[in-house]
Amino acid sequence: MRILLIEDDAEAAAFAAKRLREAGHVVDHALDGDSGLNMATAGEYDAYVIDRMLPKLDGLSVLSRRREAGDETPALFLSALGEVDDRVSGLQAGGDDYLVKPYAVQELLARVEALGRRRAAAPTSVTTRYQVGDLELDLLTRTVRRGGRKIDLQPREFRLLEYLMRHADQVVTRTMLLENVWEYHFDPQTNVIDVHISRLRSKIDKDFDKPLLKTVRGAGYTISEAD
Amino acid sequence: MPRLFRTTSFRFTLIYVLLFIGAVGVLGAVVYRVTFGAAERQTDITINNEITVLADLFVANGPGMLTRVIRQRTAWRDDSIYMLIGAPSGAVLAGNLTALPPEALEAEGDFFDFEFERPILDAAGRELGVEKRKARGKVTRFRAAPDAGQSYLVVVARDIGTREFLRDRLASAYFRIIFATVALGVVIGLLFSRALLRRVEAVNKTARAIRAGDLTQRIPRTQADDELDHLSANLNSMLDQIERLMTGMRDVSDNIAHDLRSPLTRIRNRLTDALKADAAGKEAALAATLEETERMLATFNALLSIARIQSGEGAGAMAPIDLVAIAEEMAELFEPAAQDAGFALTLITAPTPLIKGSRELVSQAVANFLDNALKYAAGGSRIELKVEPGQGGGGRISVADDGPGVPESDQDRIFERFVRLESSRSNPGSGLGLSLVAAIARAHGAELRLEDGLPHRAQREGGRGLRIALAFPAPEFD
Numbered sequence: 001m002r003i004l005l006i007e008d009d010a011e012a013a014a015f016a017a018k019r020l021r022e023a024g025h026v027v028d029h030a031l032d033g034d035s036g037l038n039m040a041t042a043g044e045y046d047a048y049v050i051d052r053m054l055p056k057l058d059g060l061s062v063l064s065r066r067r068e069a070g071d072e073t074p075a076l077f078l079s080a081l082g083e084v085d086d087r088v089s090g091l092q093a094g095g096d097d098y099l100v101k102p103y104a105v106q107e108l109l110a111r112v113e114a115l116g117r118r119r120a121a122a123p124t125s126v127t128t129r130y131q132v133g134d135l136e137l138d139l140l141t142r143t144v145r146r147g148g149r150k151i152d153l154q155p156r157e158f159r160l161l162e163y164l165m166r167h168a169d170q171v172v173t174r175t176m177l178l179e180n181v182w183e184y185h186f187d188p189q190t191n192v193i194d195v196h197i198s199r200l201r202s203k204i205d206k207d208f209d210k211p212l213l214k215t216v217r218g219a220g221y222t223i224s225e226a227d
Numbered sequence: 228m229p230r231l232f233r234t235t236s237f238r239f240t241l242i243y244v245l246l247f248i249g250a251v252g253v254l255g256a257v258v259y260r261v262t263f264g265a266a267e268r269q270t271d272i273t274i275n276n277e278i279t280v281l282a283d284l285f286v287a288n289g290p291g292m293l294t295r296v297i298r299q300r301t302a303w304r305d306d307s308i309y310m311l312i313g314a315p316s317g318a319v320l321a322g323n324l325t326a327l328p329p330e331a332l333e334a335e336g337d338f339f340d341f342e343f344e345r346p347i348l349d350a351a352g353r354e355l356g357v358e359k360r361k362a363r364g365k366v367t368r369f370r371a372a373p374d375a376g377q378s379y380l381v382v383v384a385r386d387i388g389t390r391e392f393l394r395d396r397l398a399s400a401y402f403r404i405i406f407a408t409v410a411l412g413v414v415i416g417l418l419f420s421r422a423l424l425r426r427v428e429a430v431n432k433t434a435r436a437i438r439a440g441d442l443t444q445r446i447p448r449t450q451a452d453d454e455l456d457h458l459s460a461n462l463n464s465m466l467d468q469i470e471r472l473m474t475g476m477r478d479v480s481d482n483i484a485h486d487l488r489s490p491l492t493r494i495r496n497r498l499t500d501a502l503k504a505d506a507a508g509k510e511a512a513l514a515a516t517l518e519e520t521e522r523m524l525a526t527f528n529a530l531l532s533i534a535r536i537q538s539g540e541g542a543g544a545m546a547p548i549d550l551v552a553i554a555e556e557m558a559e560l561f562e563p564a565a566q567d568a569g570f571a572l573t574l575i576t577a578p579t580p581l582i583k584g585s586r587e588l589v590s591q592a593v594a595n596f597l598d599n600a601l602k603y604a605a606g607g608s609r610i611e612l613k614v615e616p617g618q619g620g621g622g623r624i625s626v627a628d629d630g631p632g633v634p635e636s637d638q639d640r641i642f643e644r645f646v647r648l649e650s651s652r653s654n655p656g657s658g659l660g661l662s663l664v665a666a667i668a669r670a671h672g673a674e675l676r677l678e679d680g681l682p683h684r685a686q687r688e689g690g691r692g693l694r695i696a697l698a699f700p701a702p703e704f705d
Contacts (some may be wrong), residue, residue, distance in 0.1 A: 102524045156559060182560060185587060186532075187525075188594040189660070190601055195563035 001046040001116045002026045006036030006062060007078065008054050016049070019105040020112065033057025040066050045073050047115045049108070052079040052090065060093040067094035074115035078103070087185065106219035110171040117167060130165035133225040135204060135212055137165050146204055156181070157200050164213065164223040173220035197221055236423045240416025244409055251408070255401055263394050270363060270385050271338060277307075277383050278367050285369045290320075290379055293369070297321040297381075306386035308343070308362055314378045324382065331366040331382060338365050345386070360388035426455055430462065442470045475537045487526070490519050529659040536588065536666040545671075547581040547702065550622045553590050554614045561597045565610055568601050570628075575613040579622040583702035584671045589624070592667045595660045596626035596695050604630025607692065609681050620701030627694035629681040664697075674698040 003025050007013040010031065017027040028043065030036035033054040040048060040062070048066075052059040063075050076097040077090040090098045097111050128139045134147045142158060144151045153161065159181050164172055174193040178184050197213065205211045213223050231237060285293045290313075297309045301323045310322030328341035341364070344357040364384020371377065429447055436444040445466060446459040494516050501512035558574040565572035593612070600610045607630035617623040668675040680692020 100528075102527075182556070184560075184590060184594075186591040186594065188560065188591075189598040190561070190564050190594075192560050192564045195567050196560075199563050 001112070002028070002044065003047050003049060003112060004028050004030065004036070004040055004043065004045045005049045006030045006033065006040075006054060006059065007049070007051040008032060009051070016105055016108055019109060023109055023113075025112070031055075033059065033062045037062045037065060040071065040073075041069070047112050048073055048075040049112060050075055050077055050095075052077055052086075060089065063095060064093045076108075076111055076115060078108075104173075104219075106171065106216075107173050107175060110173045110176060110220060113170045114167050114172070114176065117170060127166075130162070130168070132165055132168045132223050133210065133212055134208075135165075135223075137162060144204070146208060151203055153200070153203060156196070157203065160196060160200055161204065161223075164221065167223075169222065169224045169226070171216050171219050171222050176220070231417055231420050231424065234420035234424055237416045237420040240412055240419060244412030244416070247408060247412070248405055251405060263390065266390060267363075267387075270387065274338075274363075274365050274383050274385060278365060278381065281381060281383065282367070282369060285371075285379070289371070290369075290377075293379070293381075294321045306389075308364060308382070308384035308386060310380075310382035312380040312382075314368070314380055315376075320379070322382065324384075327366075327380070327382065331364075334366070336365075336367065338363060341384075360386050361391045362386050362388070423455075430459065437466065442466070442473060471537070475534055487523055490523050494519055526659065529663060533659065533663050533666045536663070536670050545583050545585060548584050548586050548589060549581055550579050550589070550614045550624045550699070551576045553586060553593060554612050554624060557590060557593045557597060558612050561594070561601075565597070565601060570601065570604070570608060570610045572597075572610045572612065575611060575615075577615045579614050579616045580620060581702065582622045582671075582699040584673075584699065588667045588670065589697070592664045592697055593624060593626065595664050599660060599695070600626055600628040600630070600693075604628035604693070606630060607681075611681060617698045617700075621699045623696055623698045625676075625678075625694050625696035627678075627680040627692060629692040632680060632691045632693045633677060668697055671697075672700050 003020055005013055005017055005020075005027055007016070007029070008031055013029050013031075017029055020027045028039060028045075030039050034056040036050065036054065037057060048063065050059040050062055054062070059077060059079075063077075066073070066075075074096040075094065076099060077095045078099050078101055079086060079090065080101045087098045096115055099108060099111060130137045130139075136145045137158075138144075139162070144153055144158065144161060160177065163177065163181050175187070177193050177197075178188070197215075201211075201213045205213055210225075212225065213221060216222055281293060281296070284296060294311060297311050298321045300307060301309055301321065308323060310324040310327065311320040312318065312327060313320050324343055328339070328343065330339040330341045333339070341362055342359050343362055345360050346357050347355045349355055362384045364382055366380055366382045369379040369381055426449070433444045433446045445463045448456050448459050448463075497512045497516055497519075501509045504512060554574060554576060558572060562572050597610065597612070600607075604610065607628050609629050611627045613623075613625050613627065615623050615625075665675055667673075674697070676696045676698060678694040678696060680694045682692065
């Protein structure tokens with residue numbers, strides 16, 4: 001993916017850029033809102049990562065100007081402001097995701113990759129079926145099968161699996177799951193997500209040879225056929 | 228301009244006075260028209276009529292008759308004034324005027340005002356002196372035939388002295404009243420302004436004191452309970468809020484200083500050692516440092532959240548929310564974790580009215596309760612999440628466990644920041660969870676209560692469990 005990172009903290013940006021590059025992405029970096037807007041206008045990117053507080057032109061304005069110009073590149077806001085109102089204003093300005101500082105770089109990586117996937121998936125109409133290996137999930141009949149065998153899931157487990165499969169082969173962090181499956185933006189401290197995952201795993205992996213739902217140490221989870 | 232004159236109340240008084248003068252002016256004009264104006268017109272009509280009568284008399288009976296009639300009328304001694312002069316001889320034939328007033332010649336054929344001298348008589352008819360009187364009249368030339376050489380000048384007038392006197396008196400009274408009104412208005416305006424200025428000055432004084440750094444100053448209230456008092460009350464509550472925020476900010480920075488200094492010191496020491504250590508030691512130091520910074524970030528985030536919630540900023544939009552729905556969601560989220568930790572999590576709900584709040588924050592508080600129960604209800608086996616209608620129309624959400632509970636002596640302290648009871652030091656946590664909950668409770672106007680929890684199966688010594696509850700007030704939806 002080609003990623004434009006607009007962030008005035010040079011050190012934090014260099015660190016994030018390094019990790020994103022290690023993960024195989026191309027990263028351009030702008031230090032202020034003006035040059036960020038110019039680079040976004042001039043270049044072709046697959047995702048923007050924009051800090052909300054920028055010199056010269058703030059992050060919200062950068063993105064809303066790009067959106068006015070018809071640019072639909074997915075964008076993630078970075079911000080030290082994490083409360084509900086800030087999140088809402090970020091999304092209203094056309095942001096697709098919102099990450100509160102300080103953040104773990106794995107979290108940023110996982111979210112940026114999720115954004116890229118969303119964009120790649122968008123044009124092919126509405127997906128109603130997901131498949132990873134021999135695991136199938138059908139959104140219309142709301143059924144899950146593995147190796148042709150039907151697996152019964154609770155509604156929440158179904159949504160959890162749906163989110164994981166929508167982002168198959170990508171790392172999905174606990175916060176992403178909490179935000180997208182439960183719609184909470186706080187950290188419940190207890191390992192509640194881990195327990196939900198292990199329940200789901202016991203249903204979809206336990207009786208099968210090849211585990212699909214894997215834990216990525218220090219980052220989160222991924223559902224993938226690869227080892 | 229002095230300050231007193233520039234006040235709003237003075238300007239209002241001035242405008243009021245001007246409007247009053249305008250109204251009095253219009254009133255005066257109307258009164259004048261219907262009284263003195265009418266009387267003047269009446270005088271003119273009477274004089275005209277009389278001239279017509281005298282002219283008829285002259286035409287019918289000749290100058291001799293005219294002279295007699297005028298002499299007769301003059302003898303009545305009322306306010307009528309006549310003069311009959313023969314022309315061209317200029318002889319005064321009759322009348323009570325001693326000389327033809329000069330105005331009469333200028334106003335040939337028209338009404339004219341003049342002054343004449345009238346003898347002052349006592350009761351016996353003796354002359355005491357003369358007085359100058361005002362009069363109004365008209366002079367007309369009578370001629371027997373258009374080409375007759377002989378003609379007569381007839382002056383018919385009325386003494387209007389008394390009326391003029393009354394009018395002058397009235398006018399002067401009128402202008403004195405207006406003057407008094409203006410003077411009074413200005414004085415009252417100044418008094419009002421001074422009273423108002425004094426009260427505004429009290430506000431200014433408070434503002435100056437606060438600007439100088441004394442945040443405890445408040446605007447004094449008066450007994451009046453008027454709009455200025457309401458303004459003061461509003462400003463005072465604003466100041467309360469600002470003071471609370473400032474105190475909150477200070478607390479946050481104190482806490483940050485307190486809680487971040489020691490880990491930072493540890494990190495520095497560890498890194499200093501690591502510089503001299505071997506490869507394995509360096510790696511261990513780095514790992515420990517990473518872990519320490521993760522904890523610091525978590526602490527920092529929690530402190531910021533508390534500060535923002537306390538400022539009322541992080542609450543988001545307060546909307547009608549359903550405690551039962553929140554409880555159901557949280558029970559669903561925590562149930563597997565509770566089961567893993569060996570607890571049976573039960574959800575008890577009764578129909579409860581909606582409350583006004585933030586779903587995110589209330590959920591966060593409940594998550595905190597559940598998290599605490601899982602961490603601290605050691606030896607327990609049951610957790611109960613309960614929603615019930617509160618007293619007075621609100622709602623109440625509580626989490627109870629059958630663990631060891633919290634000793635009475637520690638109950639107030641557990642809501643303070645960084646307080647971790649001795650018994651729980653070994654558990655992970657920042658010590659900020661309940662102060663976050665306390666901030667959420669304050670943002671919702673809710674009461675945070677500690678009660679006895681569920682009885683332990685074995686009724687252990689001292690084990691009375693803990694119920695922690697958030698009681699929300701009845702909502703005021705606007």
